[in-house]
Amino acid sequence: MQQVYLVYSDDYDPRERRTVARKVWQPGMVEPAYVDTRTPTMHFHSQHLMTRDVPGTHDEEVVGPLWRHGRCWWHWYPRGERKRGIVLGAEWQIPTRFAHVDLSIGGAGSEYDVKVGLACGLFAVWLKIDGIAPREWHYRKDKRGHYVDDRDLSLSWNDDRLGWEVWRDPSSWSTGTPRWRSGSWAPLDTILGPSAYSTRDLSRHVGQVDMPEGHYPVTMLFFESMWKRPRWPWPRVIVRADVEFEKPIPFPGKGESSWDCGEDGYSSMTIPASTPERAIAEVVESVLQQRRKNGGSIDWTPTETAGAHGGERGY
Numbered sequence: 001m002q003q004v005y006l007v008y009s010d011d012y013d014p015r016e017r018r019t020v021a022r023k024v025w026q027p028g029m030v031e032p033a034y035v036d037t038r039t040p041t042m043h044f045h046s047q048h049l050m051t052r053d054v055p056g057t058h059d060e061e062v063v064g065p066l067w068r069h070g071r072c073w074w075h076w077y078p079r080g081e082r083k084r085g086i087v088l089g090a091e092w093q094i095p096t097r098f099a100h101v102d103l104s105i106g107g108a109g110s111e112y113d114v115k116v117g118l119a120c121g122l123f124a125v126w127l128k129i130d131g132i133a134p135r136e137w138h139y140r141k142d143k144r145g146h147y148v149d150d151r152d153l154s155l156s157w158n159d160d161r162l163g164w165e166v167w168r169d170p171s172s173w174s175t176g177t178p179r180w181r182s183g184s185w186a187p188l189d190t191i192l193g194p195s196a197y198s199t200r201d202l203s204r205h206v207g208q209v210d211m212p213e214g215h216y217p218v219t220m221l222f223f224e225s226m227w228k229r230p231r232w233p234w235p236r237v238i239v240r241a242d243v244e245f246e247k248p249i250p251f252p253g254k255g256e257s258s259w260d261c262g263e264d265g266y267s268s269m270t271i272p273a274s275t276p277e278r279a280i281a282e283v284v285e286s287v288l289q290q291r292r293k294n295g296g297s298i299d300w301t302p303t304e305t306a307g308a309h310g311g312e313r314g315y
Contacts, residue, residue, distance in 0.1 A: 040079070046072035049093075053293065069093045086131035087112075096124040102154030104170070106130070108138055108147035117154075161186045193230035200224045202239070205276045209249065209283050213301045217246045220279050239274040249287050250302035252295035263302055266290075 050064030077085035104115040115128035149169040163184040202222040228235040248265030273279035
């Protein structure tokens, strides 16, 4: 059995009407070799998922170890690559903030035959396998002649809610879906009552945000946000500030499409802050982070006014 690392090209034999050899490169080889695609073959590859955008580019850089968050695949072709093979896949994340257990059966167009997942707050792992079920399995039809999509059986806990899916297509939902098949329940809402949100204005201030290219006058409205349950005596309270700018503070656009290659800007922000000094510091930090992310450096300076499409940022 041969281990394939990187594929370059195929050699097609018109007499046999199939690819009979594959040009591959293996570590330590000076010249590439040809592998007969009619012989058993396997290969393995993995992917880092702890990445972030490289400022000023469309590239990504790895910011953490593979064992923290990643995925991998093992491909096995027992009858050669010209035949359908078996793929084992895995994804993991350490730690997590959610919990679930689920089982998925692949349907039309699915990348797997069976997938299972488990998360407990300390870690999450997903395992899947493809190639063990007949190819016709992915294109089976129901009684109405429609292709059968994926089916999920899951139980999850997220944002203080218990959720469930009972043999349901995860990619669609309708008002006719009964709650026992797809729903959620918030135990705290049942025991303590649903949380009610209210606000109370505190004070109003004016000031200015000093950026490298100049000063931006601002108006800051401080208010108290409160979430209160009827059968719980201690509400959750956060003091925040609505910051309005007389003119937007510019930052470079994302540059992914023709309409966002120019300059953008913040026209307002809602941030957690209880004093004018803290609110202005949060504004400066947010703008510099956006300039570093999109422009590559906090030293980026605007070349034009970001006016008509100034954005907002809220917390």
